[in-house]
Amino acid sequence: MTDTIGGHAKSGSEGDKTMVRVWDPLIRIFHWSLVVFFAIAWLTADELQPVHEIAGYAVAGLIAFRLAWGVIGSRYARFAQFMRGPAATFSYLGDMARGREHRYLGHNPAGAAMIVALLVTLSGTAFTGWLMEEPGRAVALSDLPQIVASAFADEESYEAGYSERQPEGSLKEIHETLANVLLVLVALHIGGVVLASFRHHENLARAMVTGTKRSAGPEDIS
Numbered sequence: 048m049t050d051t052i053g054g055h056a057k058s059g060s061e062g063d064k065t066m067v068r069v070w071d072p073l074i075r076i077f078h079w080s081l082v083v084f085f086a087i088a089w090l091t092a093d094e095l096q097p098v099h100e101i102a103g104y105a106v107a108g109l110i111a112f113r114l115a116w117g118v119i120g121s122r123y124a125r126f127a128q129f130m131r132g133p134a135a136t137f138s139y140l141g142d143m144a145r146g147r148e149h150r151y152l153g154h155n156p157a158g159a160a161m162i163v164a165l166l167v168t169l170s171g172t173a174f175t176g177w178l179m180e181e182p183g184r185a186v187a188l189s190d191l192p193q194i195v196a197s198a199f200a201d202e203e204s205y206e207a208g209y210s211e212r213q214p215e216g217s218l219k220e221i222h223e224t225l226a227n228v229l230l231v232l233v234a235l236h237i238g239g240v241v242l243a244s245f246r247h248h249e250n251l252a253r254a255m256v257t258g259t260k261r262s263a264g265p266e267d268i269s
């Protein structure tokens with residue numbers, strides 16, 4: 048068995064089929080670190096607050112990396128390679144329902160939409176967590192226009208109003224709701240991975256570990 052670097056073919060472990068490199072090492076490390084820190088954040092919520100917050104910040108850092116890597120990363124990591132509009136996504140879902148969707152070497156349009164939903168909801172969860180952690184942050188955010196105005200106003204009366212308001216209760220609800228939405232999204236994400244794996248006779252979770260997939264056939268989209 049020869050090795051695969053940068054898309055060169057090798058005879059892979061799935062019979063004689065040619066394998067190609069799809070997911071670069073950083074995407075794979077990103078994915079499995081995200082799974083680990085997301086799980087830690089969930090398991091420690093309301094139990095072990097310092098660990099919860101560190102895990103939440105780790106998730107935020109991973110997302111920041113992923114956003115940059117989506118622009119400058121390897122071919123299949125780039126948003127431009129896999130992001131599709133709503134029409135293409137719904138047409139792909141329609142094909143799925145009829146059991147005739149194409150196999151994609153990178154992310155398929157439904158998977159791509161799920162990635163956007165996961166990244167946006169994870170960011171919102173980490174951001175509301177960060178806002179909650181320091182009481183003044185949310186007030187300062189909602190007051191941004193007034194903060195500018197207050198530079199010209201009576202400082203004492205502004206600060207009195209500032210300390211009276213307590214947005215933490217509703218923030219906590221938003222934070223928890225987003226965390227629950229994430230659970231649903233993750234369940235759908237794993238369901239999608241399992242379904243696509245069966246449909247196209249390949250283990251997508253293993254591909255996220257090894258980085259390689261069966262090369263594109265004539266009907267596939269690479």
Ligand code: HEM
Pocket residue numbers: 074077078081082085113124153154155158162165166233236237240251252253255
């Ligand atoms: C054990 C559970 C999980 C498995 C087996 C799994 C598997 C996968 C697979 C196979 C892909 C690539 C999909 C494709 O081929 O198009 C993927 C992508 C992705 N997964 Fe998961 N996943 C799991 C849990 C999670 C969790 C918990 C999260 C987030 C909270 C997550 C977030 C993502 C993201 C953001 C991507 C996009 C990867 C990228 O291009 O950066 N996954 N996952």
Ligand code: HEM
Pocket residue numbers: 085088089092093099100102103104106169172173174175176177178179180219222223226227229
């Ligand atoms: C994506 C990452 C995160 C997830 C999945 C998550 C999840 C959760 C969940 C499920 C709860 C509800 C616990 C309960 O009361 O039952 C919670 C509470 C909380 N989280 Fe997060 N969180 C994340 C990130 C963060 C971050 C970055 C911070 C702050 C730096 C944070 C701070 C808090 C605080 C202060 C609470 C309230 C604890 C309490 O007093 O009950 N979270 N989080």
